[in-house]
Amino acid sequence: MHSLRNKAYDALRWSEKYVQADMVYIAKNNFWQILGQIATSFISLALTVVFANYLPKETYGLYRYILSIASILGVFTLTGMNQAVNQAVAVGNESALRVSVRYQLKWSVLQFIAFSLLGLYYFSNGNGTLAVSLWILSASSPLTAAFNTYGAYLAGKKEFRLSNVLSIISTATYAGSIMSAVFLNGNVIWLIVAYALSTLGSTSIFYILTLRKFKPPAGEAREALKYGRELTFIDLIAPITSQIDKIILTHFWGATQLAIYSLAMAVPDKASIFIKNWVNIGMPKFASKTPEEMDRVFYTRIFQGLIIGTICAIGYVALSPYLFKYLLPKYLDALFYSQLLSISFIFAMPNRYIGIMMASQKLSRLIFFSGMTQNVIRILSYATLGILGGLMGLVAAQVLNSLVGMIINIIAWRSFRD
Numbered sequence: 067m068h069s070l071r072n073k074a075y076d077a078l079r080w081s082e083k084y085v086q087a088d089m090v091y092i093a094k095n096n097f098w099q100i101l102g103q104i105a106t107s108f109i110s111l112a113l114t115v116v117f118a119n120y121l122p123k124e125t126y127g128l129y130r131y132i133l134s135i136a137s138i139l140g141v142f143t144l145t146g147m148n149q150a151v152n153q154a155v156a157v158g159n160e161s162a163l164r165v166s167v168r169y170q171l172k173w174s175v176l177q178f179i180a181f182s183l184l185g186l187y188y189f190s191n192g193n194g195t196l197a198v199s200l201w202i203l204s205a206s207s208p209l210t211a212a213f214n215t216y217g218a219y220l221a222g223k224k225e226f227r228l229s230n231v232l233s234i235i236s237t238a239t240y241a242g243s244i245m246s247a248v249f250l251n252g253n254v255i256w257l258i259v260a261y262a263l264s265t266l267g268s269t270s271i272f273y274i275l276t277l278r279k280f281k282p283p284a285g286e287a288r289e290a291l292k293y294g295r296e297l298t299f300i301d302l303i304a305p306i307t308s309q310i311d312k313i314i315l316t317h318f319w320g321a322t323q324l325a326i327y328s329l330a331m332a333v334p335d336k337a338s339i340f341i342k343n344w345v346n347i348g349m350p351k352f353a354s355k356t357p358e359e360m361d362r363v364f365y366t367r368i369f370q371g372l373i374i375g376t377i378c379a380i381g382y383v384a385l386s387p388y389l390f391k392y393l394l395p396k397y398l399d400a401l402f403y404s405q406l407l408s409i410s411f412i413f414a415m416p417n418r419y420i421g422i423m424m425a426s427q428k429l430s431r432l433i434f435f436s437g438m439t440q441n442v443i444r445i446l447s448y449a450t451l452g453i454l455g456g457l458m459g460l461v462a463a464q465v466l467n468s469l470v471g472m473i474i475n476i477i478a479w480r481s482f483r484d
Contacts, residue, residue, distance in 0.1 A: 102230025103340045106237040111393070113241040114332045118394045120248050127321030129257050130328045132199045134312040135184070136207055140305040142177035143211045144170050146297025148218035149425055154290035155222025156426075161285035163219040167212050167273070169291055174208030181207065199258040206262035213266075213273040220276065232275075236268040293428060300434040307441040311460045314452040327457055330400035331464075333389065334407040337382060338414045357482070360423055364479065371415030379411040403461045410468040417468070420475040429482060436478040440471045 117126050147166050154162035181204030189197035220229040243264035247256045276282075316324045383405050390401045424433050444467050451459030 102233050105230075105234045107336050107340065109234070109237045109241045110336055111333070113244060114329065115393045116245050116248055118329055118397050121252060123322045123325040123396075125252065125254060126328070127316065127323070127325035128195070128254050130312065130324055131316045131321060132196065132203075132254070132258060133261070134309040134316075135200065136181075136203050137309045138306050138313070139177055139180050139184070139207070140211065141302065142174075142180050143208065144173050144294055144298045145301055145305060146299075147291075147294035148215055149297055150290045150294035151215055152218040152222045153293065153426060153428070154287060155219050159287055159290060160219070160223075160280070160282040162287040162290035163215060163282045164277070164284045165287040166290060166294060167215050169294075170212035170215070171209070174212055177208045177211070178204050195254055198255055202255075202258050202262050206266040210266045210269050213269040216269070216273040216276040219280075219282065223280070232272045236265075236272065239268045240264040293430075296430045297425070297433065300430065300437050301441075303441050303445075304437065307444045310445055311448045311452055311463070314448055315456070315460060318453055319456045323457055326397060326400045327403070327460065329394060329397045330403035330457075330461070331407060332404075333382070333386070334404060334410065337378060337408070338410060355426075357427055367419050368416045368476070371419055372412055375412035375415055379408045382408040382411065403457060406461050407464055409465045413468040413472040417472050417475055420472075420479050423479065424475075424482075432478045432482050436474050439474050440467070443467065443470055 121129075144166075147170055151162045151166050181200050185197040185200035185204065188194075188200065217229060217233070220226075220232075240261070243260040244257060247253075247260035250256070312324055312327070315327055386401060386405055386408070390398055390404070394400070421433075421436075424436070444463070447463040447466060448460060451463045453459075455462065
């Protein structure tokens with residue numbers, strides 16, 4: 067075993083002259099990243115199968131619609147704080163965890179008020195289901211958004227094994243709770259209760275465990291808070307952009323169409339996260355590098371990312387018919403849309419790579435330019451293509467936005483370097 071390990075080590079070091087990266091670091095940390103992603107993907111797939119086979123399309127569509135509203139109300143949270151904490155911890159400022167969580171909890175009052183008022187609006191218009199669901203989320207979502215910062219702290223400390231183990235447990239807890247609600251009742255409100263309790267419970271426990279294990283100091287982290295506020299402002303409309311397609315589809319085409327769209331996106335969304343997370347482990351490394359060092363391999367990384375994304379897209383197109391036939395037979399009409407969405411895999415890794423490069427160097431103006439431009443284009447494309455073309459229009463918008471996003475990110479980085 068020792069000899070095999072040495073040979074693997076030597077092979078990785080030998081490959082570095084061709085890929086121009088620290089392959090030992092990547093292999094060591096990507097092992098846990100890949101293991102975690104595989105485990106959570108299987109759990110999420112099992113939950114998707116339950117949704118597809120045991121919930122009416124209308125019920126599932128309404129559940130997804132409520133979660134989309136909740137995500138949009140994330141605009142009232144400090145969405146950029148996790149990335150700021152990751153960067154701060156990567157360069158040695160571990161006090162950023164406690165300070166940022168306290169700061170986020172104060173800020174979260176705004177989200178609580180937003181949930182409560184929107185729930186009151188729906189209640190006054192006779193929609194008790196939506197009202198009660200939003201009131202439930204008003205109590206859980208602000209706390210969950212603050213406590214989940216433990217994940218950014220662990221990533222900054224390069225504790226990838228622990229981070230992925232906790233992610234698996236968290237996903238399993240959520241999936242188990244939702245499945246129980248589906249089989250016991252199937253009512254939308256009980257699904258929201260299960261979602262709220264499972265997400266808040268796991269993030270709270272893991273935040274406390276992180277504090278006890280690593281004992282981060284309770285000092286100051288003004289720079290991290292400032293950077294977190296900047297990133298939040300930069301991505302101010304990102305929570306809206308990420309869910310506006312689902313809101314448009316529901317309002318103009320109905321909750322059933324949202325159910326089909328959500329199932330079409332279920333696997334591609336998870337796969338895109340999986341692809342992007344291969345790059346995430348580079349954040350601690352990037353934070354200690356100069357722009358000149360990263361610029362030397364910039365186009366090499368873009369090309370490598372495009373190749374990996376293309377392979378993943380081809381693989382998914384070949385596999386997806388069997389996936390839908392045997393696991394999602396009630397949603398075969400979502401298969402073609404799902405295959406088209408896999409084109410976005412091609413651009414996922416380059417997009418994430420450039421984004422982390424800019425974040426690691428605290429290039430706030432560049433991030434603002436890139437993010438705002440992409441968000442405006444997304445909203446316009448969703449509104450135009452979604453209203454006119456429904457499902458197909460939104461799928462086309464998703465793919466188009468992935469390509470445009472990569473181009474904009476490249477232009478932003480080149481403008482900084484040139």
